[in-house]
Structure formats: structure tokens, C-alpha cells
Amino acid sequence: DADVTQTPRNRITKTGKRIMLECSQTKGHDRMYWYRQDPGLGLRLIYYSFDVKDINKGEISDGYSVSRQAQAKFSLSLESAIPNQTALYFCATSDGTPAEQYFGPGTRLTVT
Amino acid sequence: GENVEQHPSTLSVQEGDSAVIKCTYSDSASNYFPWYKQELGKRPQLIIDIRSNVGEKKDQRIAVTLNKTAKHFSLHITETQPEDSAVYFCAAVITGNQFYFGTGTSLTVIP
Numbered sequence: 453d454a455d456v457t458q459t460p461r462n463r464i465t466k467t468g469k470r471i472m473l474e475c476s477q478t479k480g481h482d483r484m485y486w487y488r489q490d491p492g493l494g495l496r497l498i499y500y501s502f503d504v505k506d507i508n509k510g511e512i513s514d515g516y517s518v519s520r521q522a523q524a525k526f527s528l529s530l531e532s533a534i535p536n537q538t539a540l541y542f543c544a545t546s547d548g549t550p551a552e553q554y555f556g557p558g559t560r561l562t563v564t
Numbered sequence: 565g566e567n568v569e570q571h572p573s574t575l576s577v578q579e580g581d582s583a584v585i586k587c588t589y590s591d592s593a594s595n596y597f598p599w600y601k602q603e604l605g606k607r608p609q610l611i612i613d614i615r616s617n618v619g620e621k622k623d624q625r626i627a628v629t630l631n632k633t634a635k636h637f638s639l640h641i642t643e644t645q646p647e648d649s650a651v652y653f654c655a656a657v658i659t660g661n662q663f664y665f666g667t668g669t670s671l672t673v674i675p
Contacts, residue, residue: 485663492573494653494667495608510662511565542607550596550615550657555607 455479456556458543464562465533473528473559475543483546484526485553486510486518488539495542501526533563566591568656570666577644578674585669587654588636594656594664597630597637602651602668611652612639644673 456477465471475484486498487510497510499518507518515537519527530537540560544553567590577583587597598613614621614628614637621628625644630637641648654666 487665492667494570495663495665497662497664500662508662550598550659550663552598552610552613553663555609557607 456543456545456554458541458556458559460559461557462560464564466564467534469533471530471533471561473541473543473561475526475528475556477524477543477545477554477556479545479547479554480523481545481547481554482523483548484520485544485546486516486526486528487542487544488512488537489542489558490539498528498541530561530563533561535563537561538563565662566594566656566658566664568654568664568666570654570669572669573667574670574672576672576674579644579646581644583641583644583648583671583673585639585652585654585671586636587638587656587666588634589656589664590635591656591658592632592635593658595659596657597628598655598657598663599628599639600653600655600665602653604650608653641671644671646673646675649673 459474482503485500487495501520517529543556546553570587595616600608601611602608625642627640651668655663
């Protein structure tokens with residue numbers, strides 16, 4: 453679904469580096485989410501935002517921060533990356549709750 | 565918060581057989597239960613969902629059932645085909661709150 457895009461798609465970084473993952477959407481949705489996916493652990497919510505002025509922590513927010521720059525943009529930052537943050541990261545959007553979430557293509561992050 | 569458990573973690577079936585995946589949830593306030601399919605290397609996509617005021621919903625070969633009393637819901641796939649091979653995730657949602665996903669079921673359909 454080209455309506456939700458993520459950059460970069462793949463990234464290798466070193467321990468201690470700061471990294472930002474970006475998400476953009478053209479669906480016009482107010483709600484945006486960041487998840488990480490690890491084998492055997494499913495999708496776990498990091499942060500979510502119901503509008504530009506609203507930011508909420510998910511179940512695994514430690515070590516992460518987010519910025520909602522506009523309705524269409526939601527960025528995830530790792531202030532000081534560590535190896536156990538190696539994972540597949542997905543951004544998602546929805547237009548209400550509860551309603552279908554539309555996922556981006558994912559960013560594969562490796563921290564060495 | 566909500567706790568969603570999903571079983572089994574892996575499932576292999578012969579083509580044409582049925583597949584059943586089960587999830588349980590802990591918070592009786594959950595009122596929306598979607599199922600997502602994730603093919604290898606791709607993003608999760610919604611395949612069917614059910615709301616708490618409905619007991620069963622069907623869409624061609626896929627059906628979902630919900631038992632609110634027992635706090636469990638299940639995905640049923642009939643006449644399985646090789647293209648049904650994927651990872652399936654259930655989720656439970658409370659209105660105004662976040663999605664809680666299960667840990668996923670890797671389904672393999674053997675031709």
C-alpha cells in the first residue's frame with residue numbers, strides 16, 4: 453500500500469548512534485502508530501498518536517522517542533541505539549478507533 | 565493492559581483441509597477483534613474483523629467467531645490453498661485505546 457511509506461527500508465548502525473526512522477502517509481488519517489516486530493513476539497506497540505498534539509507511550513517505549521511533525525508524518529528516534537533494538541519496525545495509520553490499521557512496508561534495523 | 569494469547573504458534577495443513585487459529589484476551593472492555601495476514605517479507609494486512617456485538621462473521625473461505633463470555637475468538641480458514649501460507653496475527657482493541665496483538669501463527673499449507 454503506497455499510501456504509507458517508510459524511510460529508510462533498511463539500516464545498519466552501530467551501538468550508541470542516534471537514528472531516526474520516518475513515516476509518511478497520504479491516507480489523511482489522524483492516527484499513527486509505531487510497532488516493532490521480533491520473531492515469536494508478534495507486533496508490539498512503541499508509541500502512538502491520535503492527532504498532531506497527542507503522543508502516547510505504548511507497551512515498549514523505553515529507549516525510543518517520537519515526533520509528530522504534521523498529520524501526515526510521524527518519526528521514531530532511537531537516541532542511543534543498542535543491539536537488542538535490532539528488529540523490523542512498522543508504521544501504521546488508521547482513521548478511527550477501533551478501525552483497520554494500514555501498515556507501511558517496514559524498516560529493517562540492525563544495530564551492531 | 566490487555567493480554568492476548570494466540571495458539572498455535574505454527575500450523576501445517578494439507579491443501580484443502582481447514583485451519584483454525586485461536587486467541588484469548590483478558591480485558592472484557594475489548595470490543596474489536598481484527599485478524600491480520602503477513603506474507604513473507606511483506607506488511608501485515610487486515611483479512612477480517614469482528615466487533616463485540618457480533619458472534620460470527622464470514623468472508624468467503626474465512627470466518628471469525630467470538631465468544632465474549634469465555635473471552636476468546638478464532639479464525640477459521642476452509643479449503644486451504646498454498647497462497648494461504650503466511651503468518652496470521654490476532655488483536656484485541658478497546659475503543660480509544662491501542663491494539664494488542666497476539667504473537668502470531670505461522671501457517672503452512674502443503675500442496
